[in-house]
Amino acid sequence: MTFKEFLIIFSMIIFGSILDDFVSSKIENFYLHTNFAYLVFSYWVFACPEKIGVLFSIMFGLIIDFISGSAIGFHAFMYLLFAYIIHIYAFTFRLFSYLQLAVFFGGSATFITTINYLIEHTSNYSYANIFIALVFHIII
Amino acid sequence: MAIGTPIYTPKLPYLFAMMFALGILFLDQKYDYFAPIKNTKTYLFAETKTLTNKLLISSNNFFDGFKSSQKLAFEIDILKENIDLLSIENNFIRQNIDSRNISFDGKPSKIIEFDTNQYFCCSNHRLIVSTDSNYIHGYVINEAGLIGQIYNQTEKYVEVILLSDKRHNIPLMHNQETFFCIGKGMGKPNKIQCEIDNNLVNKNLIGSLMQTSGFGGIFDRGINVGYVIDTELKSDLLVITIELIASPLVTDKVYILTKNDF
Numbered sequence: 001m002t003f004k005e006f007l008i009i010f011s012m013i014i015f016g017s018i019l020d021d022f023v024s025s026k027i028e029n030f031y032l033h034t035n036f037a038y039l040v041f042s043y044w045v046f047a048c049p050e051k052i053g054v055l056f057s058i059m060f061g062l063i064i065d066f067i068s069g070s071a072i073g074f075h076a077f078m079y080l081l082f083a084y085i086i087h088i089y090a091f092t093f094r095l096f097s098y099l100q101l102a103v104f105f106g107g108s109a110t111f112i113t114t115i116n117y118l119i120e121h122t123s124n125y126s127y128a129n130i131f132i133a134l135v136f137h138i139i140i
Numbered sequence: 141m142a143i144g145t146p147i148y149t150p151k152l153p154y155l156f157a158m159m160f161a162l163g164i165l166f167l168d169q170k171y172d173y174f175a176p177i178k179n180t181k182t183y184l185f186a187e188t189k190t191l192t193n194k195l196l197i198s199s200n201n202f203f204d205g206f207k208s209s210q211k212l213a214f215e216i217d218i219l220k221e222n223i224d225l226l227s228i229e230n231n232f233i234r235q236n237i238d239s240r241n242i243s244f245d246g247k248p249s250k251i252i253e254f255d256t257n258q259y260f261c262c263s264n265h266r267l268i269v270s271t272d273s274n275y276i277h278g279y280v281i282n283e284a285g286l287i288g289q290i291y292n293q294t295e296k297y298v299e300v301i302l303l304s305d306k307r308h309n310i311p312l313m314h315n316q317e318t319f320f321c322i323g324k325g326m327g328k329p330n331k332i333q334c335e336i337d338n339n340l341v342n343k344n345l346i347g348s349l350m351q352t353s354g355f356g357g358i359f360d361r362g363i364n365v366g367y368v369i370d371t372e373l374k375s376d377l378l379v380i381t382i383e384l385i386a387s388p389l390v391t392d393k394v395y396i397l398t399k400n401d402f
Contacts, residue, residue: 054157069258071168071169072168073166076165080158083154117262120263122263123326
């Protein structure tokens with residue numbers, strides 16, 4: 001990966017993280033928890049699987065951990081896991097329709113949000129919030 | 141955009157990297173090993189925000205400089221700040237005037253950063269305030285009342301842990317001193333919980349006022365904390381939910397106080 005490509009991907013992931021801060025909000029008694037940073041990262045892994053490997057996955061994950069204030073290592077692990085899944089099923093994903101891709105990436109973004117709640121914020125876990133996040137991520 | 145050709149994906153590097161990430165996660169959650177890095181991040185973010193605010197104010201003043209009322213506008217801003225601070229002092233003194241021996245020698249401060257996303261969604265309820273003194277033990281009030289205590293200090297910024305944070309505990313007492321308990325943050329905005337022995341309580345507690353008991357060496361005795369809104373019986377324990385009087389969302393002007401020693 002050239003420096004220019006790295007800069008583009010890195011700045012888009014950072015922009016996604018900033019967008020998370022702005023879009024995530026309380027709606028009546030529910031909370032919309034977005035995960036744009038992961039969606040941007042997973043898009044680039046899907047689009048350029050040969051460019052983003054182990055090193056960049058763990059690096060982007062640690063940077064997002066640092067910026068978002070979540071547990072250090074959490075996003076690094078999740079980004080590595082889904083980068084690996086996207087790599088090994090890269091050929092299968094090419095046969096997927098757009099809806100199937102949306103369901104997979106939306107579902108994986110919601111999965112990360114769910115595990116984050118289970119590890120760090122157990123008392124705030126809410127099925128309603130998870131469902132809202134799932135619908136939002138699939139639509140996005 | 142053309143999708144790149146997937147190449148062979150080796151398993152072992154991913155496995156080792158995932159175990160490495162899990163190791164980092166374990167160290168962070170169990171031993172808080174990366175606290176210095178998190179403190180550095182807090183300091184950098186707070187400093188960036190302060191500089192950005194200063195630049196914005198300077199640019200506003202620059203454009204206002206062409207108007208003759210620039211001086212007046214500046215004086216009005218200072219007066220507004222002073223009114224907010226006096227309001228905090230007045231409310232606090234009024235609240236505690238009838239018996240407490242709390243002398244009001246707090247330091248005025250301002251909230252620099254408050255992650256409201258974490259406040260509404262999750263259980264980390266923290267905010268950053270600026271200060272020009274060193275605080276090891278102190279508590280923070282705003283115009284509505286008690287909101288939290290000092291958790292950590294980095295240079296001129298102090299991290300305040302709110303009463304509703306999941307990791308926060310505050311010694312409480314019933315306002316008629318009929319029982320004492322430890323108020324634990326629930327991770328939910330404006331709510332804390334207390335567990336008391338059901339045998340010690342012989343009346344309905346809903347609506348009762350809970351105050352700080354003065355134990356623990358951080359908070360002065362007798363500061364109003366909140367009202368009981370719900371009770372639940374769990375075996376021999378009565379779990380009471382308390383709604384806090386003060387919300388950190390009301391204003392960005394706060395006072396930092398330390399416990400009076402008599």
